[in-house]
Amino acid sequence: MMVEIINIGDELLIGQVVNTNASWMAEQLNMSGFRVLQVSVVSDSRQHILDALAEAESRAEIVLISGGIGPTKDDITKHTLCEFFNTRLVFNQEAYDDVASMFARRGYAVTELNRLQAELPELCTGIPNPMGTARGMWFERDRSAGGKTIFVAMPGVPFEMKAMMTGEVIPRLRKCFQTPSLYHKTILTQGIGESFLAAQIEHWENELPANIKLAYLPQPGMVRLRLTGVGDDAQVLHDEVDAQVGKLEQLIPDYIFGYNDETLEEIVGRMLKERGATLATAESCTGGYIAHLITSVPGSSDYFKGSVVAYSNSIKETILGIDPGTIFEYGAVSKQVVSAMALAQQQLFKADYVIATSGIAGPGGGSPEKPSGLTWIAIATPETLSVSHFTFGDSRERNIRRTALQALNMLRKLLG
Amino acid sequence: MMVEIINIGDELLIGQVVNTNASWMAEQLNMSGFRVLQVSVVSDSRQHILDALAEAESRAEIVLISGGIGPTKDDITKHTLCEFFNTRLVFNQEAYDDVASMFARRGYAVTELNRLQAELPELCTGIPNPMGTARGMWFERDRSAGGKTIFVAMPGVPFEMKAMMTGEVIPRLRKCFQTPSLYHKTILTQGIGESFLAAQIEHWENELPANIKLAYLPQPGMVRLRLTGVGDDAQVLHDEVDAQVGKLEQLIPDYIFGYNDETLEEIVGRMLKERGATLATAESCTGGYIAHLITSVPGSSDYFKGSVVAYSNSIKETILGIDPGTIFEYGAVSKQVVSAMALAQQQLFKADYVIATSGIAGPGGGSPEKPSGLTWIAIATPETLSVSHFTFGDSRERNIRRTALQALNMLRKLLG
Incomplete structure (x- = not known):
């Protein structure tokens, strides 16, 4: 399944902000069995967003968009999506109630700006935003060659985008495309450089079954090894990957200090x-x-x-x-x-x-x-x-x- | 002058590496008077690179490419550029001598791989790489609408790319396009949030002359204010910006702790x-x-x-x-x-x-x-x-x- 990521925002094109959203999204997609074909970063300008959407539609089955859905006047993504899909904004009571209850909990009054945020393109499905006031938007459009392209617009604020991707977007995409089971385990090593490590585990790496892939993720002072298994039966897959981790533990016991996100x-x-x-x-x-x-x-x-x-x-x-x-x-x-x-x-x-x-x-x-x-x-x-x-x-x-x-x-x- | 940046590399599309090259290049270009219109990140694949080059040529006067010019077999940018410009690789003695003398200084022998690296597309001008063995490549092609598009391919290794951009590419681009004088000064503030700072300096900001722009660059615990002046006379411009900095120093003396890259x-x-x-x-x-x-x-x-x-x-x-x-x-x-x-x-x-x-x-x-x-x-x-x-x-x-x-x-x- 080919994915294109479109990040919208002038701040990304003047070098003010490093585009960490793209690499985070790409990593999450990759770990869920989707392949990112291109990342396009474009400015907050109507024509430019329209062009990027059309180009992405021509080459990808999934187009993930971040940025420009906030309440201020330079946030034009929502209006531009309406134009692209030939639809209009309609008031969404559910989106409004979400924001109203979030504000009530914090003791704020709901403003006219928030009311405008509850307007969503008629053709889209709103995606809840547990961390903020702007809903995500999920569109589907048939391809002339058959099948359909899915477009999902999300906030550009990293922690809002991440919560929406993890909680909603990736589970929905996996359901739509029925990707096989995936299982990841990252082995953390310290005290040995990447090339020496690669030499020590070369034989084990060459003997890995075809459904288990290895990635080297070096950082100053440590090398992370990520194993990714793909299969139909989650339990079998789990056992297969863990068996390979067990072999690795016997090969390089002195260098392994932990697993996954531990420090x-x-x-x-x-x-x-x-x-x-x-x-x-x-x-x-x-x-x-x-x-x-x-x-x-x-x-x-x-x-x-x-x-x-x-x-x-x-x-x-x-x-x-x-x-x-x-x-x-x-x-x-x-x-x-x-x-x-x-x-x-x-x-x-x-x-x-x-x-x-x-x-x-x-x-x-x-x-x-x-x-x-x-x-x-x-x-x-x-x-x-x-x-x-x-x-x-x-x-x-x-x-x-x-x-x-x-x-x-x-x-x-x-x-x- | 519109610029498109094309970053080539599978590692950027699986989330293994954050694309800091794009933001650094964009910032340098922006500070030199060039505007970045789009960043496109594509994989190490021939067709994908060709498509990205054609799309970039259709919308930008300058196309800056990084990645994929190293000596290994997954580095296909050079061959793809030959195809795009309908030219062939020829041995470049100057490039070879550069590498040979760099290797001699370090006591290495020149390998066949290095000889291949000295082959450059016949149509391009080679750009010296003071930090590595792969030369940059500068191409020019006439546009059907008149004028020309400049393409520059650089290494993806950040410190090689940065040295080449700073030492060669930006000075050459500024000469080609005769951009006006630019002068930047960043004022570092601590102890006041972005919105409170904006309120305190609002009047000063509104009174800035049209040729001096202000950017807010917030970080946890500090806000940087970058003034960028554009003009014809470097000395006059320098004085104009410094006069505005002087006014700012009188407005918020307690919060300013330094300038530019100081910590x-x-x-x-x-x-x-x-x-x-x-x-x-x-x-x-x-x-x-x-x-x-x-x-x-x-x-x-x-x-x-x-x-x-x-x-x-x-x-x-x-x-x-x-x-x-x-x-x-x-x-x-x-x-x-x-x-x-x-x-x-x-x-x-x-x-x-x-x-x-x-x-x-x-x-x-x-x-x-x-x-x-x-x-x-x-x-x-x-x-x-x-x-x-x-x-x-x-x-x-x-x-x-x-x-x-x-x-x-x-x-x-x-x-x-």
């Missing part, structure tokens, strides 16, 4: 909570970023005591009590200093587990012996102290991110 | 460096995020001593020495506690300036008196202690971001 900071947080254990960090090169990741998880105050960001050597000495002689002899970026930081922080914050980092974040500041990107990580547990070093690259932002993910994954393995 | 953490860092002063943070609700922002700036170790992330009350008491009775009486999220945190950290880290935060990041954890989003910020200077509170919203991520920007701007004003 390392959530996983580590859950493990600490289950143990009733506490965590603290002592950060130099990561400058508080690990503490930031951990505290981005709601409820992290249950297990996270806090951090000392010991950015200057004087803080390493006065707050963490590192011997100035050790720093002088080995340098701040060393096994000795990062180990001392972890053990000192464990005492100071009375924490069960501690992550400590010391490195050269770059881009400058390196030397032949200690290049930019060199990072030492120490993890203290109630029983052990683990220390490792890594040499990342020249980008400060990526070095900080990769150090943080590496450290969280080291902690996860020690908790496991 | 608050860079500005504050520069001010501290100029004074030879040091900074530390004592963070509760921001969980290390302020330290992370400050240390994301290269060279921040010159002025940033570090942070205590006092996430649990026990750390506030044992490390910062806050009186448990104060926490019991007023709560951790209070003027009393955030003030004590700032003053204690100033002593502990021997820092000239301290930012302290305590709030309810949410979602959840609030009460009628202290709702989710309530944040106290204290700034200690060598002479003073300033304390303010804010009530942001329900999103944890946005509350942390807004608190950090608000705190950095408070510090900036005290340093100014």
Whole structure:
């Protein structure tokens, strides 16, 4: 089933807004068995929208439109759709009641503008918008070659569009086109680059059954592997994909840290909570970023005591009590200093587990012996102290991110 | 001058990659006086690329293409362009020499694949690629209605495309189309929402001369205002825009923190460096995020001593020495506690300036008196202690971001 996405909005054509709607919609469609053939971004102009609709109709069975259905005068999509389908706006009581009750709950009065929003093209089916006041619009039109084309217009506001796509549009499309069962599982890996990972799992990948596809989704510091299975029986499919995930787990057990939408900071947080254990960090090169990741998880105050960001050597000495002689002899970026930081922080914050980092974040500041990107990580547990070093690259932002993910994954393995 | 952007690549149509190339290209074109009429994203397929080229030629004077010019077999843009322009590939010695010398510098041998990359369509002008091995291609074709259409194909790799656009393509386009002088200045504001800001500067905005346009670019925690002036004399234009910026500075002096691409953490860092002063943070609700922002700036170790992330009350008491009775009486999220945190950290880290935060990041954890989003910020200077509170919203991520920007701007004003 071929889909074309039309995103409408001047803000997308002057570079003010990155078109994240298109990639999100494409990913959701792809995961539901629909193929996106083209994305067209056009301005809030009548003729341009009409042209894009006609071109899309000529090549796709499904046309998904986002943007320009709000209440302000530059939102002309609804009027243009009426012209394209040769229909007129009529007042829709159900749409009005939805908005009125949403406003009543929030204590607002319904305005004339909201009344206008309840007018929908006579030919369309309205699609509820749980997150906003503008309904979606679903049109169908017969193709001269037989069959029909479906057009769905949605809001451009990302969270409104996403709720409408997930809750209404994709389920309806799957019903119309009776797509086969699909099952996705994403395996999250850390600590190995894409090409090395591909080499390690090449044989397994080649042996995958024809109905299961693999996609590599690399990000700085991690690679996600998405398996997508297609089949007629949902339960059989589920078992087939899970069996392949099981084989992969045996192949690369050290690199897999989680599944689907989990994050390392959530996983580590859950493990600490289950143990009733506490965590603290002592950060130099990561400058508080690990503490930031951990505290981005709601409820992290249950297990996270806090951090000392010991950015200057004087803080390493006065707050963490590192011997100035050790720093002088080995340098701040060393096994000795990062180990001392972890053990000192464990005492100071009375924490069960501690992550400590010391490195050269770059881009400058390196030397032949200690290049930019060199990072030492120490993890203290109630029983052990683990220390490792890594040499990342020249980008400060990526070095900080990769150090943080590496450290969280080291902690996860020690908790496991 | 109407421009159409064609981005080629299957990865854009399955949602694996967000199309940041389009927004970046659109912004650069817009700032140089060209208007983007449409963005079309198509797959790596011959017929689809041919159709997109023909449609673009029918409506635009300039067609900018990115993607699909690499050396692998799925990169078919070059062959498809030959077909579209009815030309053939010929070996280009200059292109070959460029690649050979780039490889020699890195100690690689030139492969047969690289030799193939030096073959370019006979009808095109090659565009140097300072960042990679694939040359850009510049074509011109007469329009039946008179005039000509320019087509430029560039790599899809963002940093290669950006270097080619900035260094070659935009200067050549401006020469071809003799666009007038343009001058941009972006004014960065913090601490006021878009609609309140618009109301405060409405009169100024209405009085702007016709050749100077204003764009609002809101982000969580800040609003950027971009002025774009168009004129014939670069110096006159420069003075005109700067005069308007001067008027704006008098209207909203409290909210403007910087210009163009600066960040608050860079500005504050520069001010501290100029004074030879040091900074530390004592963070509760921001969980290390302020330290992370400050240390994301290269060279921040010159002025940033570090942070205590006092996430649990026990750390506030044992490390910062806050009186448990104060926490019991007023709560951790209070003027009393955030003030004590700032003053204690100033002593502990021997820092000239301290930012302290305590709030309810949410979602959840609030009460009628202290709702989710309530944040106290204290700034200690060598002479003073300033304390303010804010009530942001329900999103944890946005509350942390807004608190950090608000705190950095408070510090900036005290340093100014």
